[in-house]
Amino acid sequence: MAAEPAGSSKDVLDADGIPVLPDPADAASRKRRAIIDAALAEFLAEGYSAASMEAITSRSGVSKATVYKHFGSKERLFLAVVGGVLPTTYAELEPVNSGLAGAPDLRTALVRLTTAWARILLRPDIMSLRRLVIGEIDRFPQLGRLWYRLGRDMNDGPLVAAFTELHARGVLDVPDPDLAVRQLVGATVGVPQLACTFSPEAAFDDAELERVMASGVDLFLARYATGA
Amino acid sequence: MAAEPAGSSKDVLDADGIPVLPDPADAASRKRRAIIDAALAEFLAEGYSAASMEAITSRSGVSKATVYKHFGSKERLFLAVVGGVLPTTYAELEPVNSGLAGAPDLRTALVRLTTAWARILLRPDIMSLRRLVIGEIDRFPQLGRLWYRLGRDMNDGPLVAAFTELHARGVLDVPDPDLAVRQLVGATVGVPQLACTFSPEAAFDDAELERVMASGVDLFLARYATGA
DNA sequence: GTCTATAGTAAGATAGAC
DNA sequence: GTCTATCTTACTATAGAC
Numbered sequence: 001m002a003a004e005p006a007g008s009s010k011d012v013l014d015a016d017g018i019p020v021l022p023d024p025a026d027a028a029s030r031k032r033r034a035i036i037d038a039a040l041a042e043f044l045a046e047g048y049s050a051a052s053m054e055a056i057t058s059r060s061g062v063s064k065a066t067v068y069k070h071f072g073s074k075e076r077l078f079l080a081v082v083g084g085v086l087p088t089t090y091a092e093l094e095p096v097n098s099g100l101a102g103a104p105d106l107r108t109a110l111v112r113l114t115t116a117w118a119r120i121l122l123r124p125d126i127m128s129l130r131r132l133v134i135g136e137i138d139r140f141p142q143l144g145r146l147w148y149r150l151g152r153d154m155n156d157g158p159l160v161a162a163f164t165e166l167h168a169r170g171v172l173d174v175p176d177p178d179l180a181v182r183q184l185v186g187a188t189v190g191v192p193q194l195a196c197t198f199s200p201e202a203a204f205d206d207a208e209l210e211r212v213m214a215s216g217v218d219l220f221l222a223r224y225a226t227g228a
Numbered sequence: 229m230a231a232e233p234a235g236s237s238k239d240v241l242d243a244d245g246i247p248v249l250p251d252p253a254d255a256a257s258r259k260r261r262a263i264i265d266a267a268l269a270e271f272l273a274e275g276y277s278a279a280s281m282e283a284i285t286s287r288s289g290v291s292k293a294t295v296y297k298h299f300g301s302k303e304r305l306f307l308a309v310v311g312g313v314l315p316t317t318y319a320e321l322e323p324v325n326s327g328l329a330g331a332p333d334l335r336t337a338l339v340r341l342t343t344a345w346a347r348i349l350l351r352p353d354i355m356s357l358r359r360l361v362i363g364e365i366d367r368f369p370q371l372g373r374l375w376y377r378l379g380r381d382m383n384d385g386p387l388v389a390a391f392t393e394l395h396a397r398g399v400l401d402v403p404d405p406d407l408a409v410r411q412l413v414g415a416t417v418g419v420p421q422l423a424c425t426f427s428p429e430a431a432f433d434d435a436e437l438e439r440v441m442a443s444g445v446d447l448f449l450a451r452y453a454t455g456a
Numbered sequence: 457g458t459c460t461a462t463a464g465t466a467a468g469a470t471a472g473a474c
Numbered sequence: 475g476t477c478t479a480t481c482t483t484a485c486t487a488t489a490g491a492c
Contacts, residue, residue, distance in 0.1 A: 028457070047363065049277035053486065063459050068487065070457095128366070134425060135275065135363015138356070141428070148426035179419070179440065183447055186414030186422070191407070194414070197362060198376035200369070212407065219411055222451035256475065281468060291477050296469065298475095 034060040035067055039081045044128045048078055048136050082133065082143055089129065090150045092120055097158040101165045106225070107217060114188040114213040117155070121189060122204065127196050156181045163224075173226050180224060188216030262288040263295055267309045272356045276306055276364050310361065310371055317357065318378045320348055325386040329393045334453070335445060342416040342441040345383070349417060350432065355424050384409045391452075401454050408452060416444030 038059035042051045053074055057064045071077040096116040103109035120126065130147070137144040156178075163177040174180045191212055195202045204212075266287035270279045281302055285292045299305035324344045331337035348354065358375070365372040384406075391405040402408045419440055423430045432440075 031458090045366070047275070047277055047367075049275055052484075054484080064486090065460085065488075066458055074486070131362050131365055134359050137359055137426065137428060138273070138275075144426040144428070148423065176443070179443055182419045182422075183415040183444055186416075186418040186444075187411040187447070188414075190414040190418050190422070191410045194410070194418070195376065198365065198372040200365060200372070215404070215407055216411055216414075219415070219447065219451045223447045259475085280466080282466080292468090293470075293478085294476055302468065 031060070031062050031066060032070055035062060035070060035077075036081050036084065039077055040085060043078060043081065044125075044132055047132065048074075048139065053077075078136075079140065079142070082129070082140075083146060085129065086133075086143070086146055086150055089126055090154045093117060093155050096120075097155065100159065100162040106166070106171065107221060110184075110217045110220070111210065111214045114184070114217060115210050118189045118192060118204075118209055118213060119206075122192060122196050122209075124200065127200065131197065156185065159184070170226060170228050172224050174224050180220075184216065184220045187219050188213050191216065259288070259290050259294060260298055263290060263298060263305075264309050264312065267305055268313060271306060271309065272353075272360060275360065276302075276367065281305075306364075307368065307370070310357070310368075311374060313357065314361075314371070314374055314378055317354055318382045321345060321383050325383065328387065328390040334394070334399065335449060338412075338445045338448070339438065339442045342412070342445060343438050346417045346420060346432075346437055346441060347434075350420060350424050350437075352428065355421075355428065359425065384413070387412070398454060398456050400452050402452050408448075412444065412448045415447050416441050419444065 035056065039051075039056045042056045042059060046052075046055075051074075053064060053067060056077075057067055060067070067077065071080060096113055100106075100109055100113065133140075133143050133147050159181045160177045163172055163174045163180055166172040167174045167177065192202075192204050192209065196204075263284065267279075267284045270284050270287060274280075274283075279302075281292060281295060284305075285295055288295070295305065299308055324341055328334075328337055328341065361368075361371050361375050387409045388405045391400055391402045391408060394400040395402045395405065420430075420432050420437065424432075
């Protein structure tokens, strides 16, 4: 259990009484990290305007001046924090997408895929972040565009590629793969997502979720699957 | 051009020099209406927390004390204004729903219906209101539940009834009408709505909109229409 | 880089005259 | 019911010591 000096001005001594000087760079980035975590929690709980820099400094254990040295202003802090966490969030969805074009049973693969997406996207922390971004879009349009673009690039993108290939192989008949992907998402993940957007307390157990995803995939395949 | 005394303490005289005393009830409800309009504009522009009661009083032309006499607090004002406008908003969608079960061509009727929905729901003012409600759901969960319930009751509801009837008549094969409606919405209106939610500047011209709606309806019918 | 202390401002809400 | 004037509080941001 190493001593972690929290910025105290007093020297910290090791077992032999020798002062342990914290690496200033590490100390700074630890504080930076603490500020980011505290700010995210505060912004998620209060929204941008009601969040107070005072509360963020209290949560993070640093002083107000330090926060301003690092981030300059409340706006810049918000953009850094929220813009920084979005790619992390979407990165979780990427591994699910691999190898769809080569799956033995397309229906099973699509149900698995959409169910995995839904389980992640419906998580309360991600739903809260989504509501925050949507609610602040007039003030921070960059974040809205970023969120939408990430979703398109990291989720829809691979699916579009897979459908295009399956179309070429004659397995699917998809004249507009881009639109088809958006329809699939709307008819599967979009259904419980809409409910959770407006009713945070709404819960979908795994069985219900898989039933809805399977029904949406069947809807999709009824139109786009060829006989082959 | 009738004189409309805006609460001035000086008497207003008619053409014969006779004081025109404004009906106090009417004057009060005119002010109430002015406050509501000003508050809605301010809340839409700034969000709940950043909206200032000072700005609302300026916009409405009444004093701060009057606003508090009428609505008691900022929270109550917000609930009254937003909760009051939601039914009005959804009422616009109701007439579109009538007479679907008896339509001669179901596909045409559904394309017309979803396109009409989309044109209303994508309007910037309604999209802004939607973002406001979503962004403030942690603070005002009532509004989220109200929005979702209105959408379900006034839009999905009639469609569920129509699909149930068409199922009984053998025109459709819809084992779960409620889910089917949500899928149809997700695959039609939901597609451009998602884009507009995150990119307010995104615009869909009528031709593009109808193409997307028609494609979504075809998707729906490929699964749920019987041969009959 | 980090802190304490504070400047300067604007917010929500109310008192009291009319 | 309505207004003007004001109370109290909390906010963002900064100055200056270390």
